[in-house]
Amino acid sequence: MLSGLERPNGEITGRTRLLGILAHPTEHVKAPPEINRIARLRGTDAVMVPLNVAPADLESLVGGLRVLKSFDGAIVTVPHKQAIIRLCDVVSPQARAVGAANVLRRDHDGRIIADQLDGIGFVEGLRHAGIEVVGKSVYIAGAGGAANAIAFALAEAGVRRLTLANRTQGKIEALREKLIAAYGNIDVGLGSGNPTDHDLIVNGTTLGMNVSDPLPLDTHLLKADMVVAEVIMEPEITPLLDAARKIGCRIHLGRHMLEHQLQLMANFLGL
Structure with missing residues (x-):
């Protein structure tokens, strides 16, 4: 493979490897510039679009993509993280347990290999910000790919209690069963829009990406001693974070989850 450092002016050539980010829509995605920066720093002739x-x-x-020989892999985001699982040939144990993948790689024989790094990135982002989760009580809104991954990572990290809330009750019931099967001694409850009596509040839904979205939980019940965290990256300050900040809560931005999994993603993609 031609080194990215050997490519004059970073031009795309006939040897450039293709990476993608699968999304719908794509206007909100943040990863391509960062992955392309990592590729340049590592001297790899690859570009993400x-x-x-x-x-x-x-x-x-x-x-x-299976037959596109110049394609090496992709990040997977909303709304494809769960649907992509059944389309892949090899799925990591973490992605299989969560029921969602956020990164895939094309092997030399055309096989598509999937993994899940969302939850790891989220927890590492919290730790980097000085927010420890061990022994804490956590409320998670949502039951999609990101929420599932975060719930598993938080359970692995040693939280004391998880409360799951979602508009579709069946999805959080299924997530609760998976968590108990994997971590038998964890306290997992099913909640409503009421985040009372929790240390960490996590919006794992897409509610907040659009101005017309309803809030994912009742912000009137937030308390100033809570940490309120997002997975949404655009806008950076969602209506939930804005409301939490006005109450006096510490807020944690959605971009921190991506920032702390970019190197892991780059490694998985072979950069």
Whole structure:
């Protein structure tokens, strides 16, 4: 492979390897510039571009990626993290347990290999900010790919109690069963929009990406001693974080989750 440092002016050539980020829409994605920066620093001739694919077209896209010999892998984000699992040939134990993947790699034989790094990145982002989760009580809104990954990572990190809340009750019931199966001694409850009596509040939904979205929980019940964390990166200050900040809560931005998994993603993608 031609080194990125050997590419004059960083130009794309016939040897440049292709990476993607699978999303719909793609306007909110933040990873491509950072992954491209890492590729340059590592001297790798590769470039990441956004790939806007609707859910109905995801299967056909993955079929095309299998035979695209210049394609090395992709980050997977909303709304594809759960649907991508059934389309991959090899799924890591973590991604299988969570039921969602956020990164995939094309092997030399065309196999698509998936893994899950969201939860690890989220917990590491908290720790880097000086927010320790061991022994804490955590409320998580959502039951999609990110929320599942974060719940598993928090359980692994040693939280005392998890409360799961979602508009679709069946999804959090299924997540609760998976968590208990994996961590038999963890206290996992099913909640509502009420985040009372928790140390850490996590929005693991997409509510807040659009101005018309309802709030993911009742912000009137937040207390100043709570930490309120987001997974949404755009906008950086969501309505939830804005409300929490006004109450006096410590807030934790969505971009920290990505920042602390970028190197792991780059390693997985072979950069």
